[in-house]
Amino acid sequence: MNTQTRLVEVRQKVLKQNDVVARALRQRFNDAGVRVISLVSSPGSGKTMFLERVLTLLAKRHRVAALVGDLATDNDAQRLARSGAPVRQIVTGTVCHLEAQMVQDALEGWDLDSLDYLFIENVGNLVCPASYDLGEAHRLVLFSVTEGEDKPLKYPTIFNTADVAVITKMDLAAAVGFDRAAAHANILAVRPGMQIFELSAKTGEGLEEWLQTIESPQPVSAG
Numbered sequence: 001m002n003t004q005t006r007l008v009e010v011r012q013k014v015l016k017q018n019d020v021v022a023r024a025l026r027q028r029f030n031d032a033g034v035r036v037i038s039l040v041s042s043p044g045s046g047k048t049m050f051l052e053r054v055l056t057l058l059a060k061r062h063r064v065a066a067l068v069g070d071l072a073t074d075n076d077a078q079r080l081a082r083s084g085a086p087v088r089q090i091v092t093g094t095v096c097h098l099e100a101q102m103v104q105d106a107l108e109g110w111d112l113d114s115l116d117y118l119f120i121e122n123v124g125n126l127v128c129p130a131s132y133d134l135g136e137a138h139r140l141v142l143f144s145v146t147e148g149e150d151k152p153l154k155y156p157t158i159f160n161t162a163d164v165a166v167i168t169k170m171d172l173a174a175a176v177g178f179d180r181a182a183a184h185a186n187i188l189a190v191r192p193g194m195q196i197f198e199l200s201a202k203t204g205e206g207l208e209e210w211l212q213t214i215e216s217p218q219p220v221s222a223g
């Protein structure tokens with residue numbers, strides 16, 4: 001057996017183990033009636049700023065909480081905690097994505113029955129998080145107007161493993177000459193029919209529209 005074969009086998013084992021934990025988590029979330037929404041994007045696309053606004057708005061009418069993953073620092077957890085919602089940071093060290101086991105460990109001691117929504121901000125990375133199911137019901141891929149309209153074509157897997165695309169920092173669209181038609185076409189080229197939202201966490205534009213969709217009754221996730 002060569003090194004390449006061994007690496008592939010170890011990777012498959014890790015992913016399989018992750019799927020087992022993710023399936024159990026999804027069942028727990030469904031049983032507790034908590035809606036779990038995860039966010040993936042490249043570093044700095046605006047996941048935390050978006051969540052700061054969302055947690056603050058949703059906390060007025062629902063019980064909300066968040067987990068946030070980063071290689072180092074608890075900066076994002078501190079920012080999100082300002083909303084008043086319970087927040088925990090997952091520090092991954094050298095790992096470029098969250099895994100289901102990390103989510104399970106971070107939930108230790110939390111009463112899921114007391115929550116309506118749980119948000120999970122993944123490590124900023126357009127590659128690694130794509131392969132890891134976290135047991136979430138809904139995965140958002142964020143993509144800011146400053147990143148280049150071709151990102152969906154270059155990182156198709158992350159778009160294919162998400163349910164909805166959110167174009168962020170729309171307040172900067174004109175300043176950076178954002179080509180909206182090209183961005184939409186590229187998202188739809190890799191994921192035909194994908195729902196796309198456009199918003200700005202800075203101005204609040206587009207946020208209510210997105211919130212309305214997640215607050216509408218949803219079918220229970222099949223897992």
Ligand SMILES: Nc1nc2c(ncn2[C@@H]2O[C@H](COP(=O)(O)OP(=O)(O)OP(=O)(O)O)[C@@H](O)[C@H]2O)c(=O)[nH]1
Nearest residue numbers: 042043044045046047048049124169172200201202
């Ligand atoms: N103009 C503008 N800036 C934004 C918006 N959203 C986020 N930013 C800025 O973009 C930078 C990165 O935002 P974050 O929310 O930290 O991004 P992130 O995706 O959480 O970053 P990582 O966790 O490091 O991957 C910050 O300087 C934000 O102030 C927006 O809607 N408009």
Ligand SMILES: [Mg+2]
Nearest residue numbers: 047048076121
């Ligand atoms: Mg962040």
